[in-house]
Amino acid sequence: MRVALLISGGGSNMKALVADMAGDHPCRPCLVASNDPAAGGIAWAAGQGIATAVVDHRPYGRDRAGFETALRDRIDATQPDLICLAGFMRILTPDFIRAYAGRMLNIHPSLLPKYPGLHTHARALQAGDTQAGCTVHEVTADLDAGPILGQARVPVLPGDTEETLAARILVQEHRLYPAVLRRVAQGDRARLDLG
Structure with a gap:
């Protein structure tokens, strides 16, 4: 299967996905696209x-x-089977999402349905949560509300800051997203729970 990956920055999740798409993996990357010319992940890809x-x-x-039409033209030229949002920091319109219905995945740095949107780590700390984590979900028109395909959990430790919590969650993102992509490509959309 051909996978297009959308990023807005350094692309650490994109790099984890690309690294996993080797050998007997059912997917190969066909495109890395960004909305930001300065995105470090573009040069790496x-x-x-x-x-x-x-x-x-x-x-x-x-x-x-207009932006989404131009982006779709670039994506469609590579004929992807799946699209992975990997730190793509633009909210997509329902029309864009409909064009790839059932074929677009996203990773979000919270245990959805808790804390959709931004500032997830601060919100988890402010709420006094004892666990945090990340979620891979199918993208739907409702922000961060599509079917959950996998989650990974980390404990919230005494003295955690947004930065320390984010760093621990990022390690799990790099485990979870490749595992879920591999399963989805093999036709398995059953929820995966890690750690």
Whole structure:
């Protein structure tokens, strides 16, 4: 299966997915695309021989449809079977999501349905949670509310800051996302729970 990966920054989750897509893995990366020309993950992907594309959202201003049309053109040119959002920091419209219904995955740094959206680590600490983690879910038109495909948990430790909690969760993101992608590519959408 061909996988397009969308990023907005350094792409650490994208790198974990690409590293796993080798050998007997049922997937191969066909594109790494970003909305930010400065995204460090683009140069890394190009260095790996993966096709890359940048569609800067800023010149489009409030024209989300225009931006998404340009992005879809780049994605569709590579004919992906699946799309993985890996730190892609743009909220996508229902029209874009519909075009890839059932084929788009996202990783989110909380134990959904808790804390959709931003500032997940701060919100978990403020709530006094004893556990935090990450979730891979199917992307639907409702923000961070699609079917959960996998979760990984970490304890919230005394003295944790947003940064220390985020770092521990990121380690689990790099385990969970590749495991879920592999299962989905093999037709298995049963929920996976790690640690």
